[in-house]
Amino acid sequence: MTNPRLFSFIGGMRGPWQVIRQQTMKGDPLPTVSYIDVVSEASRVVAPSDGWILQGVTSNERYVTKEEKTALIPLQPSLGRPEATLAAMIPLSKSGNWWSLTQDERRDIFHRSSHNQVGMKALPAIARRLHHCRDLASMEPFDFVTWFEFAPEDEPVFDDLMAKLRASEEWQFVNRDCEIRMRRSASSPG
């Protein structure tokens, strides 16, 4: 039985999301692909011969406080909004130094980096889903995959969000950051 919180990101020659741009911000690049398909609850997906699969699970909150969550929830849009025809996928890894920090040390860096406040400013424009890859049974190339969806007119909001996060203290612990920008392909429903 597959974890119902498991998502697979299949990069290859087909899928509802057409890749516009792939950009390696840090670390090794991810091979370029033309389309991305996102499949849920499929543990036995096979990577296309000229592509790749990244997998991750959504999980419980790791840093957000009760107060922040209460403020965030009413503003968070869902994925799949018809007007959100652009998407971005950011697979990233953090260093061993990050993972050997205790929770309070990581939380302090997270809060000093204003991760939540920066994220709040992107609401309700940017829909987001975070997937954890580090604690799967398979060794994954990234620690996280975050998936974002937004309308074309909100692209500057997304650009600003990522620029602020990448300039933060938290990002000093990021050692691989590969960004993929997509548009919903014409043949795709919705």
Add this chain to the structure above:
Amino acid sequence: MTNPRLFSFIGGMRGPWQVIRQQTMKGDPLPTVSYIDVVSEASRVVAPSDGWILQGVTSNERYVTKEEKTALIPLQPSLGRPEATLAAMIPLSKSGNWWSLTQDERRDIFHRSSHNQVGMKALPAIARRLHHCRDLASMEPFDFVTWFEFAPEDEPVFDDLMAKLRASEEWQFVNRDCEIRMRRSASSPG
């Protein structure tokens, strides 16, 4: 490639740990088995026909603070000490209510329950390794598996540790708790 932090607990008719007692403290029981084998980095282990497999990964600290970690580390014994001929395995799950709490809420309950202080008192007698099962790609029957090893004369320390934890506020969120006590089988090395 398998996550190097993955461990499989195989309950069946063979293995270095002979089951002395299986006790369901809360929720559904786990089928009784005679022996437990612990295998690392094996993603494709097959469950014995009359047994089961539980899998989990060791991961980063979730609640311990820097100060607590500094105090804990020099006292923590390793697994595999020759004198530690007894073991206990506690697969457990927490409720949906627990997992929907934010990190600060869970941390406060954890600290109010003196989880770390209670654990500290069991050191250096009790060796412990915590495995996380909830964020694997497969749907696992438990959220955690904790493995303990100790010398026969330290069994009361372990009993006291578990009694204190089970009486804590944190344990009100535990909805399945199956305890397995073992001894190292005579044929086993070490």
